[in-house]
Amino acid sequence: MRGPMTASLFTRILLPILAVLPLSVHGAEASFIVDATSGHVLDAENSNRKLQVGSLTKIATAMVVLDWMDVSKQDLNTLATVPPSAGALRGGNDAGLLAGDRVTLRDLLYAALLQSDNIAAQTLADYVGQRIASSGSSAGEADPVTLFVAQMNALARRLHMDRTLFLNPHGLDSLERKLPYSTASDMGRLTRYAMSKPAFRFFVSQKERRIVIAHEMGNPTEYLLKNTNELLGINAIDGVKTGQTQRAGGCVILSSARLPEARQEGATFVVTPRRVIVVVLGSSDRFAEGGQLLNRGWQLYDAWAAAGRQLNKNDLL
Numbered sequence: 031m032r033g034p035m036t037a038s039l040f041t042r043i044l045l046p047i048l049a050v051l052p053l054s055v056h057g058a059e060a061s062f063i064v065d066a067t068s069g070h071v072l073d074a075e076n077s078n079r080k081l082q083v084g085s086l087t088k089i090a091t092a093m094v095v096l097d098w099m100d101v102s103k104q105d106l107n108t109l110a111t112v113p114p115s116a117g118a119l120r121g122g123n124d125a126g127l128l129a130g131d132r133v134t135l136r137d138l139l140y141a142a143l144l145q146s147d148n149i150a151a152q153t154l155a156d157y158v159g160q161r162i163a164s165s166g167s168s169a170g171e172a173d174p175v176t177l178f179v180a181q182m183n184a185l186a187r188r189l190h191m192d193r194t195l196f197l198n199p200h201g202l203d204s205l206e207r208k209l210p211y212s213t214a215s216d217m218g219r220l221t222r223y224a225m226s227k228p229a230f231r232f233f234v235s236q237k238e239r240r241i242v243i244a245h246e247m248g249n250p251t252e253y254l255l256k257n258t259n260e261l262l263g264i265n266a267i268d269g270v271k272t273g274q275t276q277r278a279g280g281c282v283i284l285s286s287a288r289l290p291e292a293r294q295e296g297a298t299f300v301v302t303p304r305r306v307i308v309v310v311l312g313s314s315d316r317f318a319e320g321g322q323l324l325n326r327g328w329q330l331y332d333a334w335a336a337a338g339r340q341l342n343k344n345d346l347l
Contacts, residue, residue, distance in 0.1 A: 057313075058310050059079065059312030060075060060076035060077055060213065060310075060311040061073070061074070061309060062075075062309040063326070064218045064347050065334075066225055066226075067305060069347035070345055071346065071347055073327065073330055075214075077218075078213050079213060080211040081212065081213065081278065082203045082209060083201065083210075083212045083273055084201045084203070085274070085275075086212070086283060087182075087196060087212075088142045088143060088146060088200065088271065088273075089143075089270065089283070090182045090185060090220060091142060091154060091178075092143055092154075092224070093223065094185055095139065095154050096229055098161075098162075102161065105135075106134065106139075107134050107135075107136060109134055109244070110133060110154065110156075110157035111132050111153070112131045112132075112133070112152075113152065115152060116129055118205070119149050119152055119202065124148075124149065125145060125147045125255060126243070131244065133243055133244070134242075137241035137243075138150045140236070144234075144255045145258060146258050146271075146273070148201075151199045152175065152198075152200055155198075155199035156174050156175055158174075158178050159174025159178035175198070179196055179198060183196050185220075186220070189219045189220060190219065191212065193212065193215075193216055194211065194212040194213065195211055196212075204276070204277070213311075215309075215347065217311070218307055221271075224270070225285055234270050235262070235269055236257065237262055237263065238257060240252055241253050258272045259272055260317050261284060261317055261321055265324060268286070269285040270285045278312065279311070279314070280312070282320045283308065284307070284321075284324055285306070286327075288305075289304070302339075304331070306324065306331055308320055308323045
C-alpha cells in the first residue's frame with residue numbers, strides 16, 4: 031500500500047493526478063519519498079521493512095565525522111593515516127589507498143561519499159575513534175572503529191531511526207557475525223538531517239574530485255574520484271548516495287531541489303525551501319526507478335503544495 035494521504039481538498043486534488051502517475055516497474059523492496067523541509071511523507075512502500083542498505087551507511091559515517099569536527103573544531107586539512115584494518119576492504123570503487131598512506135579528512139570524505147571507497151570510510155572511523163578514545167569519554171573500549179560505530183548508532187537513536195543497526199562505517203554486510211540493517215524511512219530521516227548541513231550538501235553535489243594521497247614511500251600521487259550517482263545533475267538532483275551489495279541489491283538516495291517558493295501572507299513574505307528526498311532499497315535498476323520515483327515525488331509535492339501544504343502528524347517523518 032502506498033504512502034499516507036490526507037482527506038478533503040488534498041485528496042480530491044491528488045486522486046486524479048495519481049491516476050496518471052507511472053508506478054515503479056522494477057520492484058524495489060522498499061521506497062520512500064519525503065519533503066525535506068517539513069518532513070511530510072509524500073509516498074512510501076515497505077518503508078519500515080528492515081533491509082541491508084550497503085554503502086548508504088556512509089551517510090551516517092560522514093555525519094558523525096562532520097558533527098565531531100564541528101564540536102572539536104578540527105581542520106578538514108588534517109591528515110589521517112590509513113590503518114592496517116583497511117587491508118581487508120578492497121572493492122570495486124577503490125581509490126587505491128593502502129595502509130600507511132596519509133590523506134586529508136576532506137579528501138577521505140570525498141572518497142567515501144563520491145566514489146563510495148570503503149577504505150576511506152574505515153580510515154575516517156579509525157581517526158575519529160582514536161580521538162574519542164583519547165578524550166576519556168569511552169573508557170574500556172579499545173578499538174577506535176568500534177567506538178566510532180557506537181557514535182553512528184547514537185546518531186541513529188537521536189534521529190529516531192528506531193529500526194536501524196550499524197555495525198561498521200562502510201556498509202559491507204558480509205564481514206560481520208550478524209547483519210546491519212535499516213529501513214527506507216530511517217534512511218530518509220538520516221538524509222533529511224544530512225542535507226540540512228551545507229558541508230554535506232556540498233560534498234555530495236560534486237561529480238568528481240581530485241584528491242592527493244601521500245605514501246609512506248615515494249612521492250604523493252593524485253587520484254580523480256568519480257561520483258557513483260549517475261543521476262547527479264539531472265532533474266535538479268544534487269545528491270546523495272549510492273549503495274550496493276549482494277544482500278542489499280541496488281540502493282540509491284536522491285535529493286532534488288527547486289528554487290524556494292515566495293508568497294505573501296498579509297504584510298509578510300514567506301519563503302519556503304523546496305527539496306524532495308527519494309530513498310530506493312533493493313532495486314534491480316536503482317537509477318531508472320529512482321528517477322521515476324523522483325518525478326512522482328515532485329508531482330505529489332505540487333499537489334500537496336496546491337492544497338495548502340496541510341500537515342498531519344501521522345504523515346510526518
